[in-house]
Amino acid sequence: MALDGRIEQAIGAALDKARSADGPPRLAAALDHSVFPGGARIRPTILLSVAMACGDSAPGLADAAASALELIHCASLVHDDLPCFDDADIRRGKLSVHRAYGQPLAVLSGDSLIVLAFEVLARAAADHPARAVELIRILAQRTGSPGGICAGQAWESESSIDLAAYHRAKTGALFIAATQMGAVAAGQDAEPWEELGARIGAAFQVADDLKDALMTPEEMGKPAGQDAVHQRPSAVAEMGVSGAVQHLKDILGGAIASIPSCPGEAKLAALVRAYAEKMTPVHLSPVRG
Amino acid sequence: MALDGRIEQAIGAALDKARSADGPPRLAAALDHSVFPGGARIRPTILLSVAMACGDSAPGLADAAASALELIHCASLVHDDLPCFDDADIRRGKLSVHRAYGQPLAVLSGDSLIVLAFEVLARAAADHPARAVELIRILAQRTGSPGGICAGQAWESESSIDLAAYHRAKTGALFIAATQMGAVAAGQDAEPWEELGARIGAAFQVADDLKDALMTPEEMGKPAGQDAVHQRPSAVAEMGVSGAVQHLKDILGGAIASIPSCPGEAKLAALVRAYAEKMTPVHLSPVRG
Numbered sequence: 001m002a003l004d005g006r007i008e009q010a011i012g013a014a015l016d017k018a019r020s021a022d023g024p025p026r027l028a029a030a031l032d033h034s035v036f037p038g039g040a041r042i043r044p045t046i047l048l049s050v051a052m053a054c055g056d057s058a059p060g061l062a063d064a065a066a067s068a069l070e071l072i073h074c075a076s077l078v079h080d081d082l083p084c085f086d087d088a089d090i091r092r093g094k095l096s097v098h099r100a101y102g103q104p105l106a107v108l109s110g111d112s113l114i115v116l117a118f119e120v121l122a123r124a125a126a127d128h129p130a131r132a133v134e135l136i137r138i139l140a141q142r143t144g145s146p147g148g149i150c151a152g153q154a155w156e157s158e159s160s161i162d163l164a165a166y167h168r169a170k171t172g173a174l175f176i177a178a179t180q181m182g183a184v185a186a187g188q189d190a191e192p193w194e195e196l197g198a199r200i201g202a203a204f205q206v207a208d209d210l211k212d213a214l215m216t217p218e219e220m221g222k223p224a225g226q227d228a229v230h231q232r233p234s235a236v237a238e239m240g241v242s243g244a245v246q247h248l249k250d251i252l253g254g255a256i257a258s259i260p261s262c263p264g265e266a267k268l269a270a271l272v273r274a275y276a277e278k279m280t281p282v283h284l285s286p287v288r289g
Numbered sequence: 290m291a292l293d294g295r296i297e298q299a300i301g302a303a304l305d306k307a308r309s310a311d312g313p314p315r316l317a318a319a320l321d322h323s324v325f326p327g328g329a330r331i332r333p334t335i336l337l338s339v340a341m342a343c344g345d346s347a348p349g350l351a352d353a354a355a356s357a358l359e360l361i362h363c364a365s366l367v368h369d370d371l372p373c374f375d376d377a378d379i380r381r382g383k384l385s386v387h388r389a390y391g392q393p394l395a396v397l398s399g400d401s402l403i404v405l406a407f408e409v410l411a412r413a414a415a416d417h418p419a420r421a422v423e424l425i426r427i428l429a430q431r432t433g434s435p436g437g438i439c440a441g442q443a444w445e446s447e448s449s450i451d452l453a454a455y456h457r458a459k460t461g462a463l464f465i466a467a468t469q470m471g472a473v474a475a476g477q478d479a480e481p482w483e484e485l486g487a488r489i490g491a492a493f494q495v496a497d498d499l500k501d502a503l504m505t506p507e508e509m510g511k512p513a514g515q516d517a518v519h520q521r522p523s524a525v526a527e528m529g530v531s532g533a534v535q536h537l538k539d540i541l542g543g544a545i546a547s548i549p550s551c552p553g554e555a556k557l558a559a560l561v562r563a564y565a566e567k568m569t570p571v572h573l574s575p576v577r578g
Contacts, residue, residue: 022454023435027443031434079400084392101446103373107396108434108443111368114400115433118407122426129418136425137411144404145320145397146312154316154397157390165311 050182053264064124172201199255339471342553353413464490488544
């Protein structure tokens with residue numbers, strides 16, 4: 001996809017600021033390890049796709065928003081892998097950050113990436129300070145507490161869990177940030193774009209639950225079956241494999257229907273359809289479910 | 290001091306957003322535990338003092354800046370206390386956050402507080418978006434990598450340490466943020482205020498080294514003698530107690546001399562002098578050194 005290059009370049013430019021020669025070299029290496037090579041970069045892809053569908057009137061700001069969002073996602077992976085959470089040794093097919101660099105630098109890498117996300121947006125604000133402020137507000141809302149991914153992860157430390165709030169915050173939040181930030185970077189209102197993000201997020205959560213239940217660690221590049229091990233709530237546990245697959249299709253249909261009217265509406269719908277295909281590949285049919 | 294009430298109110302208003310009824314209740318409690326009751330609130334006090342010395346033309350924005358800065362400081366304390374860093378059981382005379390709520394919520398509290406700091410600034414931006422963006426940029430620069438407190442802490446994970454960069458980043462950074470953000474919130478340039486912040490930070494570091502070497506855990510409300518235990522660089526180890534006390538006085542003299550010309554210059558000088566008195570109390574004379 002043509003967007004890939006744009007995204008990697010934006011993330012690389014963002015990271016260059018944090019790993020300058022003046023800083024501690026092992027932290028710089030750990031930051032690099034946290035962000036490269038990436039996974040699917042699905043959140044910045046959605047963000048830029050929405051920005052382009054809305055006319056992409058400030059491409060530099062959209063690039064900053066895309067990289068900021070991905071940096072937050074990478075930070076969450078580094079912290080979620082820590083021994084006190086998932087205790088994961090492997091991420092994206094290589095050692096997790098705390099396994100490669102130790103826990104102190106894993107904590108600090110996550111912290112630094114969160115900070116860098118906001119710094120990137122502030123540095124790209126010159127021509128559109130009001131848009132940049134709105135991007136920072138949305139990213140913070142969808143990252144922190146009470147409705148962001150930090151809160152989503154924190155629901156796992158509660159004795160009684162609000163399942164809807166948990167899913168909305170843990171996975172949905174950054175997808176809502178993706179659609180809303182794409183629109184805002186291009187000068188549009190955030191609000192009409194919330195539903196699309198929420199639906200993509202919900203679909204992604206179900207797809208993730210299916211992957212965790214059905215794929216091997218080799219296929220995933222990280223440990224599988226973690227939901228069952230940690231007794232986490234999951235669509236597969238709740239409705240079985242075929243029920244979860246049907247649920248996924250329903251959500252994605254609704255996502256396409258929810259796309260706000262915009263110049264690039266048709267192209268955006270095609271993109272969501274392509275993700276739908278990717279999310280429900282043939283080998284996720286219920287053979288082992 | 291009259292500023293105390295203003296600062297506590299600003300921090301309370303900021304935290305109310307993060308501990309809303311919609312979020313996970315134990316995270317909300319851990320956030321509260323992380324921030325209240327506070328320590329000396331010295332960074333926001335300096336920030337607001339500089340803002341007032343510069344005319345305090347946007348007091349709401351200055352309040353947001355003061356609370357944002359203190360939230361970052363509190364986040365750093367929560368993460369620094371984790372077992373992989375200082376492994377501290379006690380902070381401000383009560384249990385550290387990970388001892389009271391467990392490591393997962395301590396990690397997430399720190400993360401959420403970092404995010405909240407930027408959210409508070411974005412939400413206070415309406416009337417002065419350009420100032421808010423500059424405040425966010427400064428706060429990020431002094432918090433993250435390569436020159437912020439994250440980098441400062443990360444120097445402790447290096448096999449060879451750049452001592453000047455370590456001190457500048459670990460302690461100096463948030464004091465520079467304090468003076469610069471105070472000036473920017475009031476519509477002034479940041480640059481002329483860097484030296485004052487750097488000097489106050491350097492003085493604070495020396496005072497902290499003296500406290501760590503000379504005070505009891507009861508007096509400090511946290512473990513003492515940690516620099517020696519962790520073999521950390523310290524002004525006391527480097528120049529002895531009386532050398533460190535003289536060094537502290539020299540730095541503070543330079544700090545007062547560096548105050549940029551502004552309407553409230555005399556009052557600000559008096560404030561720094563008052564801090565100087567506080568930092569070198571009688572019982573820090575070299576009795577046990």
